[in-house]
Amino acid sequence: MTDREVRSVVSRTAGDAEPPPTSFTEEYFDRRYARAPDPWGLASRWYERRKYAITLASLPRERYRACFEPGCSIGELTRLLAPRCDRLLAVDFAEDAVRQARAAVRDLDHVEVRRSTLPAQLPDGPFDLVVVSEILYYLSRDDLDLMLDGLVGLLEAGGDLVAVHWRTTDPRHRYDGHDVHLAIEARGELERLVHHSDEQFVLDVFRRTGAA
Ligand SMILES: C[S@@+](CC[C@H](N)C(=O)[O-])C[C@H]1O[C@@H](n2cnc3c(N)ncnc32)[C@H](O)[C@@H]1O
Known part of the structure; x- marks a missing residue:
């Protein structure tokens, strides 16, 4: 990282940018997958491997039901x-992503990959774990609100919501992990258990309050 990037990361604060005016479309992501089957290098980049390792290590429970x-x-x-997990439902609206994800888990009977547009097609709960990684900052403010309402609604009391998002080093202050996590934090029904923040990403684990 250059000195300039370090300075811009340090100067970023949560809440310093607005969500996109409209949500990124399915067509936008279809184009990305048409140009490269793995547009973000999820299967190859150290950023992703490190982020996944920290995400898995941050799950408070060894096993989840759904x-x-x-x-x-x-x-x-x-x-x-x-x-x-005993059961895992993974969704995406990009057809090519769904095809690749299905192939990746074809040997795992307890995993279902569904093509869904969010937040309109959120599934019925309850789930005791929701893992939301690098998607919320693509949503407009209205869709983000609907998505957070929906995610909290399908999470059972005592269930865990894990959010992990990239922090931009862009000095123009694009909406990023800082801002998205601030929106989650603002929800009254969630208690924060874990907070991780470094120069690359921010990760939070929240527990849905109201468990008996
Ligand atoms: C950066 S990738 C997510 C990476 C993945 N969660 C991970 O961390 O390994 C963003 C994904 O979200 C999907 N996506 C974005 N907006 C969506 C929406 N409104 N509904 C469904 N999927 C969406 C895109 O198609 C894309 O595959």
Whole structure:
């Protein structure tokens, strides 16, 4: 990282940018997958491997009954979450991502990959784990609100919501992990258990309050 990038990371604060005016479209992501089957290098980059390792190590419980993973892309994180869950539902709206994710988990009977547009097609709960990785900052403010309402609604009391998002070093202050996690934190029904923040990403684990 250059000195300039370090300075811009340090100067970023949560809440210093706005969500995109409209949510990124399915067509935008279809184009990305048409140009490169793994547009973010999820299967190859150290950033992703390190992020996945920290995400898995941050899950408070060894096993979960039912996990929901929105925006699963090609199924890299899906495969890693699978051994920790009795049942796992992973969704994405990009057809090519769904095809690749299904291939990645074809040997895992307890994992289902569904093509869904979020937040309109959120599944019915309850889930005791939701893992939301690198998707929320693609949503407009209205869709983000609906998504967070929906995710909290399908999480059972005592269930865990894990959010992990990239922090931009862009000095123009694009909406990023800082800002998205601030929006989650603002929800009254969630108690924060874990907070990890470094120069690359921010990760939080929240527990849905109201457990008996
Ligand atoms: C950066 S990738 C996610 C990477 C993956 N969660 C991980 O961390 O390994 C973002 C994914 O979210 C999907 N996505 C974005 N907006 C969506 C929406 N509104 N509904 C469903 N999927 C969406 C995209 O198609 C893309 O595959």
